[in-house]
Amino acid sequence: MKTAKSFGLPIVHSAINVASGREGRPSPGSRKGNLMDPADRNRVGIIGAGRLGQAMARTALRAGRSVVIANSRGPASLTAVVSALGAGASAGTVAQASAAGIVVIAVPWARVPEAVQGLEWNGQIVIDATNDFDPGDLDGRTSSERVAGLVGGARVVKAANTLGAAVLGADPHEGGGQRVIFVSGDDVDAKSAVIALFQDAGFFAIDLGDLIRGGGVQQVRGPLAGVNLIRLP
Numbered sequence: 001m002k003t004a005k006s007f008g009l010p011i012v013h014s015a016i017n018v019a020s021g022r023e024g025r026p027s028p029g030s031r032k033g034n035l036m037d038p039a040d041r042n043r044v045g046i047i048g049a050g051r052l053g054q055a056m057a058r059t060a061l062r063a064g065r066s067v068v069i070a071n072s073r074g075p076a077s078l079t080a081v082v083s084a085l086g087a088g089a090s091a092g093t094v095a096q097a098s099a100a101g102i103v104v105i106a107v108p109w110a111r112v113p114e115a116v117q118g119l120e121w122n123g124q125i126v127i128d129a130t131n132d133f134d135p136g137d138l139d140g141r142t143s144s145e146r147v148a149g150l151v152g153g154a155r156v157v158k159a160a161n162t163l164g165a166a167v168l169g170a171d172p173h174e175g176g177g178q179r180v181i182f183v184s185g186d187d188v189d190a191k192s193a194v195i196a197l198f199q200d201a202g203f204f205a206i207d208l209g210d211l212i213r214g215g216g217v218q219q220v221r222g223p224l225a226g227v228n229l230i231r232l233p
């Protein structure tokens, strides 16, 4: 059985996200009406269809998951993207992407609030792949705490933000080893599902612990930001 490696940081076993609700649960809005079963972890929704979103789509497809990818302009604008991604990928609305069992947020930092505004979060696992390049606006918190506050009701795991999109989307088997990917989060079950996703794609996952401490190590200006490691057998 494959397991993630601990980075020596304490793991907080919490059923809910530590920062959930700090900024309030988004009020139900026009994007209610999820069409998919949030329990379906084999479906990965991706909000943001640019460089990082497409790299995460390739990763999820490599792991044998299906993908629904969304942007701000609607599914019709993603025909070429979905065609390039190939079998298992489809375009959807942001609400449809948010209804998958695992949802990746892959929009520019400044666009995160509007991208998740009005979405329903009912236990979905959210991978926060964003980077805040000007953390002066965080009041000493980690960027993932800020994201968690915007998606109250979801279970946030920080992952996929430390590698460039081209590296993330490539085959993680390199130089006879496996590319390392870092994950941080408070919900053990959610983190396990994210670790399984990356392991199934061929990565060697390292669990950095909870969202505050691990996320802080992963985020911009943290010691693991931009670090590309290969785990040799």
Ligand SMILES: NC(=O)c1ccc[n+]([C@@H]2O[C@H](COP(=O)([O-])OP(=O)(O)OC[C@H]3O[C@@H](n4cnc5c(N)ncnc54)[C@H](OP(=O)(O)O)[C@@H]3O)[C@@H](O)[C@H]2O)c1
Residues within 6 Å of the ligand: 047, 048, 049, 050, 051, 052, 053, 070, 071, 072, 073, 074, 094, 105, 106, 107, 108, 109, 111, 114, 115, 116, 129, 130, 131, 132, 160, 161, 162, 163, 164, 165, 166
């Ligand atoms: N690029 C990398 O190498 C890399 C690596 C690690 C982490 N990241 C992080 O990943 C995030 C995305 O970066 P990127 O380089 O992929 O950006 P990008 O190439 O500019 O793509 C941004 C995507 O976000 C979508 N978007 C913007 N506002 C939206 C909204 N309100 N609702 C839905 N979709 C929206 C855009 O859709 P439209 O075109 O329709 O507006 C576009 O598909 C950033 O937080 C970045 O820091 C990037």
